[in-house]
Amino acid sequence: MLSVKRRNDEYDLLVVGGGPGGYVAAIRAAQLGKRVACVEKGRTLGGTCLNVGCIPSKALLESSAKYHECTAALADHGITAEGVSFDLKKMMDRKETIIQTLASGIDFLFKKNRIQRFSGIAHLLDNRMVQITGESDVKVHAGAVLIATGSRAAAIPGVDFDGSRVVSSTEALAFSEVPRRLVVVGAGAIGLELGSVWLRLGAEVTVVESLDRILPAADKDISKQALRLFKKQGFKFVLGAGVEGVEPDGEGCRVTIAGRESLSADKVLLAAGRKPCIDGLGFTELGGRTDRWGFIEVDSCWQTSLPGVYAVGDVIGGAMLAHKASAEGLACVEKLFTGYGHVNYRALPSIVYTHPEVAFVGQTEESLTREGVPIKAGTCSFKANGRALALGDADGLIKVIAHRDTDRLLGVHMIGGQAGDLLAEAVAAMEFAASSEDLARVCHAHPTRSEALQEAARSIEQAAIHQ
Template identity: 50%
Template sequence: MAEPFDLVVIGSGPGGYVCAIKAAQLGLKVAVVEKRKTYGGTCLNVGCIPSKALLYASEMFAEANHNFGELGIAVEPKLELSKMLAHKDKTVKSNVDGIAFLFKKNKITGVIGTGRIKSASEVEVAKEDGTTETLSAKNICIATGSDVAGIPGVEVAFDTDTIVSSDDAIALQKVPETMVVVGGGVIGLELGSVWARLGAKVTVVEYLDKVLGPMDSEVSTAFQKLMVKQGLTFKLGAKVTAVTKSDKGASVSFEPAKGGETETLDADVVLVATGRKPFTAGLGLEEAGVALDDRGRVEIDAHFKTNVDGIYAIGDVVKGAMLAHKAEDEGVALAEILAGQAGHVNYDAIPSVVYTSPEVASVGKTEEELKQAGVAYRVGKFPFMANGRARAMLQTDGFVKFLVDAETDRVLGCHILGADAGDLIAEAGLLMEFGGSSEDLARTSHAHPTLSEAMREAAFAAFAKPIHI
């Protein structure tokens, strides 16, 4: 019998493949089981990567339509959707091929098929040709990610072109004249903004009375106003009661969440983007005795171990934010723990980004959370309108907002609405990782002219006064 693997990872998304690579780098013998034909999970195949390719391409199309003339560039842009989708597909292939290369480089055994836990030391893989293979393992990591959640209490018949999930909204073969997006969270607003920029009339229906639910309210309110300027319409505080096919395409019926008359919207395409749920079906967890919580997530301790010795879980399938980089951090930490090191994840410094235009980024606490916890804090803000580089780029929408402890000046949270917010937020995350203060950042030299100077100015505003307003 072949020597058992030190680690068998089920799932090759950001959590799974990063865990596998790190474990192999630390000297462990590793295998990865993946049900898709290509590695990378939802994120690389139908999620983060393809959506960002379309977001960038559609943003360039919008720039050419609206801003190039002001910059002295005379063009008449023409949309060639097939080429834009080809760019998306090329980007996906490059990334998934890269994971296959990294597996080979790190001598990781990749097995394509559907994995199921037979015991704490065995993973059975059902292959496409009908055969099965059993992998012997000293440790098993469940990294199966998440799946489309649908709408609680509402039956939704998904297809590939009319009533769609995010998986198919990245591959529509023509721009719909009208689109209804159910869900005002990250996925719905990102993909809704893509098709709005390409010409669709987009209406967002959201159950809560604000978009981007957990985001800082000041940021989400300002963000929504910018989206309205870009042509999106919002129906907030709306409870969806039905999503059905119609003569035009599909229809969405909803009523005020607090009660009232039902309203129905018809659209060529309805995108249901109401979140995701842990993917645990068919994994053999019940038979293996692995405990789930009341939300269907795998229960783990502080070291990612389930209630069954030798079985671990990370990423979307466990508690916490469903973010690719959170899964990656957990993958690295688990690999280090299995190799005898001290793996750790600081969940207070994990950023969140919405890749719309402008972007929204956040790390740490919101004002609402600090108020609820009774924490005394100060606010430092700076608008991009006062930033020289932003003016030169015609990207003056938004602001940077720091929240700091009123007594110690330690940074408790940072929220950004503006161009390149997803990159700028890393500075705040690093500052928080080291327990830094707003004064620490403000006294750090920033190149001029850059968007990052808005970070410095907001930090100045938190402990003293900004320079440029």
């Protein structure tokens, strides 16, 4: 039997975008024996998450937290630290080193899995052919195309980015000096995380949010406690009011807020949302459907309205999380090439890496109540947890929500030190359709913070031991 010779420009899968959705999908497809190419316009792979998002923000959060611990938290442990200072340039250099290390790791994985990387901008000529323009200037044919182009920071009506006074998270991760006054527009994860970095390093931080609460995706009980704790740290909040404009004022600017006094600022960080990156892709010109916000519409298999063209990650909307994009990328190529791929969207974890951390999975009490789902809930404060007290980090609580009749876990919400790590147990439990009784009966090591999760589950049936 004669084998059909494949053209050099022909691939089983072409991935557009080398972020956490795209590069993971490319690697998995290659593992499945497919000939794969990936086109990325950026200098390095990893997308927003690695280069100007998740990773650099966590590096700066860690550095600023260590400085804050030395200046404000060690005294409670009987430790006196004097003359403590920080070197912002070294913090930034450390951040860049981490980015470069991880980016080179993805490069290695592409070479290991024989994935062809193209540098440039992709434009769909049809659902099987893509023009790549830039450092690479070629036409590529593919059996399937996967769009994973991600998202970018969105401006707000009346306020545009200028890269100097009014900035996105990208610029806020690279300030050359600590701003004296920082106004953050948006009280979600990005705004509060970057606000925490600069607050710890000495900035006066004011967060403006159009809603009447912070962290709108979190359970209300967690959001309420977060507001109290962040105010205690020094954050200032203007809630229930929108920013109407930003005007230059000397070397800084003045922020106009609807119905409130204006604010003076050296920098304004817009962190009020993100929009999909589809400009120049050629998707809509070919008849590809998007929703009213510009996100690509897909079916349950991540197939777009164009046959053979798929999309995952931020570009399709939903939870804009790197791990959600990766899960979709894996599931999409596995569905495409093996016939099975699935993402359980009800068990997607979300974490806000402030201190204390905010972490949750599943639905909130408010959303379940709106849907008319009969529920029961239990909580445990970390102030009843021996390990948290020993660490001197006992602010926060865990809330467990279960179905009133079946006892199946419907949501787990927490605020506290290392809450993001504690959440993994709850995510696994929900993935395997566990009940609150299952969590309550698992033996948790003592003394650990995880005991608080067990206590919260026990409290659903008024069986908590330590509270």
